[in-house]
Structure formats: structure tokens, C-alpha cells
Amino acid sequence: MIYRIKQFHWAIQSVFQNTDCEIPNKYLSKSELSLFMKVTKSERNHSIRVCKAALEYIRDENILDIDKCIMCKCALLHDIGKSKARLNIFYKSIIIIINKITYGNFLKYTQSQRINNYYNHPQIGADLLKNINEDNIDIINCIRYHHDDNNAKDNIYLKILKRCDNLN
Numbered sequence: 001m002i003y004r005i006k007q008f009h010w011a012i013q014s015v016f017q018n019t020d021c022e023i024p025n026k027y028l029s030k031s032e033l034s035l036f037m038k039v040t041k042s043e044r045n046h047s048i049r050v051c052k053a054a055l056e057y058i059r060d061e062n063i064l065d066i067d068k069c070i071m072c073k074c075a076l077l078h079d080i081g082k083s084k085a086r087l088n089i090f091y092k093s094i095i096i097i098i099n100k101i102t103y104g105n106f107l108k109y110t111q112s113q114r115i116n117n118y119y120n121h122p123q124i125g126a127d128l129l130k131n132i133n134e135d136n137i138d139i140i141n142c143i144r145y146h147h148d149d150n151n152a153k154d155n156i157y158l159k160i161l162k163r164c165d166n167l168n
Contacts, residue, residue: 051075081125085118
């Protein structure tokens, strides 16, 4: 619950901050940047924090056998599927709380396409990336599986992404 409060605070705070466009401009192609810019400002700021945390983790752990550009793309693009959900922070917070209280049963009964898109954003994001001719399977799989605990064991990019996403 404390984590959700932190997330809420970061989202509210991001309304008053400028989005740091230096990192996305450095690592994303024009078509990737276009997808990135379609998510809300708070989601963009979150993804930039995840990217910075991933780079810091790679440096601190002295991980040499990783392509930093791929890692940054994974971090920056992991939530692009949320562009199809566009929920404001208050609505999103209420939905998350109701879903938590109902032990996930809320999702079984909702007819809202935006809510369903929010909870299915990993697959939506992977499909969006495939549609712009992204051929790097590591990036697509990171986006698709970043909320799935069963697929992280063999993908170093996904392991780092999940760790940094959970911290931010």
C-alpha cells in the first residue's frame, strides 16, 4: 500500500515537472518516440525514472554483457500500451484499490474498454511496437512480459526492467 501511495505522489508531482526529453531523444527512434509521447506525462516520467534506474543498476552491478541502448528502449517503452487506456491518476488509483479489495474480481465484471486496456497494456504495447516494424525480440518480450513473473528467468533485460519498474 505504501508503494501505491508513492506512485500516486510521483504521478501528482509529475504534473508540475517538465518531462526530461533528453533520454528518450537519445535512445528512441522517431517512431518509438512517437509511441512514447502518446502516454500521459506521469507515465513518461515513470518510464524515464525506470530507464535511469536500469542504467544505474547496470553500472553498480558491473554488468558488461548487456546492450544499454536495448535496455533503455525496454525501460522507456514498457508502458506504451497504456496509451490506449488514458486514465487520469485519480481514476486509476480508484480502479487499483477496488481491484485489490475484490482480489482481482473487479476485472471480471467491468465492461470498460479503458480499464481492460489498462490491465492488458503489456500485450497492447508489444503489438504497438511490432506494428512499427520493431524486430528486436528482447524489447518486444520485455514489454509483453514486464508484469508476468514466469518469463523473467532467461532474459537479463526483463529481469532488470522488472526490478527497476517495481522500484519506480
